[in-house]
Amino acid sequence: MIKKHEIYKKDKWNMMTVEVQGKYIVLREISDQWGEETHTFLSRPALMDWVNRRFPKEEYAGNEEEWNSLMTAFKQV
Template structure:
Protein backbone atom coordinates (compact mmCIF):
# COMPACT_ATOMS: atom_id res chain seq x y z
CA UNK A 1 0.00 0.00 0.00
CA UNK A 2 1.23 3.48 -0.87
CA UNK A 3 0.26 6.38 1.39
CA UNK A 4 0.24 9.98 0.09
CA UNK A 5 -0.41 13.19 2.02
CA UNK A 6 -2.01 15.65 -0.39
CA UNK A 7 -2.61 18.46 2.08
CA UNK A 8 -2.14 18.67 5.84
CA UNK A 9 -3.02 21.86 7.69
CA UNK A 10 -3.01 20.26 11.15
CA UNK A 11 -3.98 16.96 12.80
CA UNK A 12 -7.69 17.45 11.96
CA UNK A 13 -7.68 19.04 8.49
CA UNK A 14 -6.05 17.00 5.74
CA UNK A 15 -6.42 15.11 2.48
CA UNK A 16 -4.89 11.62 2.36
CA UNK A 17 -4.65 9.07 -0.44
CA UNK A 18 -4.03 5.34 -0.08
CA UNK A 19 -3.29 3.23 -3.15
CA UNK A 20 -4.25 -0.40 -2.55
CA UNK A 21 -3.51 -2.36 -5.72
CA UNK A 22 -5.89 -1.03 -8.35
CA UNK A 23 -8.03 0.82 -5.80
CA UNK A 24 -7.33 4.46 -4.86
CA UNK A 25 -8.93 5.74 -1.64
CA UNK A 26 -9.12 9.47 -0.94
CA UNK A 27 -9.95 10.62 2.58
CA UNK A 28 -10.87 14.25 3.20
CA UNK A 29 -10.79 14.98 6.93
CA UNK A 30 -11.91 18.32 8.34
CA UNK A 31 -13.07 19.72 11.66
CA UNK A 32 -16.04 21.25 9.85
CA UNK A 33 -17.38 18.24 7.89
CA UNK A 34 -15.80 15.20 9.53
CA UNK A 35 -14.38 12.52 7.23
CA UNK A 36 -15.41 11.72 3.67
CA UNK A 37 -14.00 8.76 1.77
CA UNK A 38 -13.97 8.41 -2.02
CA UNK A 39 -12.88 5.26 -3.89
CA UNK A 40 -11.56 5.26 -7.45
CA UNK A 41 -10.48 2.39 -9.69
CA UNK A 42 -8.08 4.26 -11.98
CA UNK A 43 -5.86 7.32 -11.97
CA UNK A 44 -7.81 8.97 -14.84
CA UNK A 45 -11.02 8.55 -12.80
CA UNK A 46 -9.27 10.09 -9.77
CA UNK A 47 -7.91 13.07 -11.74
CA UNK A 48 -11.29 13.70 -13.38
CA UNK A 49 -12.82 13.91 -9.89
CA UNK A 50 -9.95 16.09 -8.62
CA UNK A 51 -10.45 18.67 -11.38
CA UNK A 52 -14.21 18.81 -10.84
CA UNK A 53 -14.04 18.75 -7.01
CA UNK A 54 -11.11 21.15 -6.52
CA UNK A 55 -11.79 24.16 -8.74
CA UNK A 56 -9.46 27.14 -9.08
CA UNK A 57 -12.36 29.58 -8.54
CA UNK A 58 -12.78 28.16 -5.02
CA UNK A 59 -9.17 29.07 -4.18
CA UNK A 60 -9.07 32.75 -5.11
CA UNK A 61 -6.37 34.26 -2.90
CA UNK A 62 -5.05 30.75 -2.16
CA UNK A 63 -3.65 29.90 -5.59
CA UNK A 64 -0.48 28.32 -4.17
CA UNK A 65 -2.52 25.90 -2.04
CA UNK A 66 -4.65 24.97 -5.08
CA UNK A 67 -1.58 24.36 -7.25
CA UNK A 68 0.00 22.24 -4.52
CA UNK A 69 -3.15 20.10 -4.18
CA UNK A 70 -3.32 19.46 -7.94
CA UNK A 71 0.42 18.73 -8.13
CA UNK A 72 0.25 16.29 -5.20
CA UNK A 73 -2.72 14.44 -6.70
CA UNK A 74 -0.91 14.15 -10.04
CA UNK A 75 1.99 12.40 -8.26
CA UNK A 76 -0.30 9.61 -6.98
Protein backbone atom coordinates in the same frame (compact mmCIF):
# COMPACT_ATOMS: atom_id res chain seq x y z
CA MET B 1 1.72 -3.11 -0.85
CA ILE B 2 -0.07 0.11 0.04
CA LYS B 3 1.42 3.42 -1.01
CA LYS B 4 0.19 6.31 1.12
CA HIS B 5 0.34 9.95 0.02
CA GLU B 6 -0.39 12.87 2.32
CA ILE B 7 -1.90 15.54 0.09
CA TYR B 8 -2.24 18.26 2.68
CA LYS B 9 -2.42 18.61 6.38
CA LYS B 10 -3.38 21.78 8.19
CA ASP B 11 -3.83 20.04 11.55
CA LYS B 12 -5.17 16.70 12.77
CA TRP B 13 -8.73 17.71 11.82
CA ASN B 14 -8.13 19.05 8.31
CA MET B 15 -6.17 16.68 6.15
CA MET B 16 -6.36 14.45 3.11
CA THR B 17 -4.55 11.21 2.39
CA VAL B 18 -4.55 8.97 -0.66
CA GLU B 19 -3.68 5.28 -0.53
CA VAL B 20 -3.00 3.18 -3.59
CA GLN B 21 -4.23 -0.33 -2.72
CA GLY B 22 -3.61 -2.55 -5.72
CA LYS B 23 -6.02 -1.35 -8.41
CA TYR B 24 -7.95 0.89 -6.01
CA ILE B 25 -7.16 4.46 -5.03
CA VAL B 26 -8.67 5.31 -1.65
CA LEU B 27 -8.91 8.97 -0.68
CA ARG B 28 -9.68 9.96 2.91
CA GLU B 29 -10.73 13.51 3.58
CA ILE B 30 -10.92 14.58 7.22
CA SER B 31 -12.36 17.96 8.11
CA ASP B 32 -13.59 19.61 11.27
CA GLN B 33 -16.82 20.43 9.40
CA TRP B 34 -17.77 17.08 7.88
CA GLY B 35 -15.80 14.46 9.78
CA GLU B 36 -14.21 11.75 7.66
CA GLU B 37 -15.24 10.97 4.10
CA THR B 38 -13.76 8.13 2.10
CA HIS B 39 -13.82 7.97 -1.69
CA THR B 40 -12.67 4.96 -3.72
CA PHE B 41 -11.52 5.32 -7.33
CA LEU B 42 -10.67 2.64 -9.88
CA SER B 43 -8.33 4.83 -11.94
CA ARG B 44 -6.18 7.95 -11.77
CA PRO B 45 -8.36 9.74 -14.38
CA ALA B 46 -11.40 9.13 -12.14
CA LEU B 47 -9.47 10.53 -9.17
CA MET B 48 -8.40 13.62 -11.14
CA ASP B 49 -11.96 14.17 -12.37
CA TRP B 50 -13.15 14.24 -8.74
CA VAL B 51 -10.22 16.50 -7.75
CA ASN B 52 -11.09 19.03 -10.45
CA ARG B 53 -14.71 19.12 -9.30
CA ARG B 54 -13.78 19.25 -5.59
CA PHE B 55 -11.15 21.99 -6.04
CA PRO B 56 -12.32 24.23 -8.91
CA LYS B 57 -9.59 26.65 -9.92
CA GLU B 58 -12.03 29.59 -9.70
CA GLU B 59 -12.28 29.12 -5.91
CA TYR B 60 -8.54 29.74 -5.62
CA ALA B 61 -8.49 33.09 -7.42
CA GLY B 62 -5.69 35.06 -5.81
CA ASN B 63 -4.31 31.88 -4.28
CA GLU B 64 -3.22 29.96 -7.38
CA GLU B 65 -0.07 28.75 -5.61
CA GLU B 66 -2.13 26.64 -3.17
CA TRP B 67 -4.23 25.22 -6.04
CA ASN B 68 -1.11 24.37 -8.05
CA SER B 69 0.49 22.59 -5.10
CA LEU B 70 -2.72 20.56 -4.56
CA MET B 71 -2.81 19.54 -8.23
CA THR B 72 0.89 18.64 -8.20
CA ALA B 73 0.39 16.47 -5.10
CA PHE B 74 -2.54 14.62 -6.68
CA LYS B 75 -0.66 14.08 -9.96
CA GLN B 76 2.15 12.37 -8.04
CA VAL B 77 -0.21 9.68 -6.74
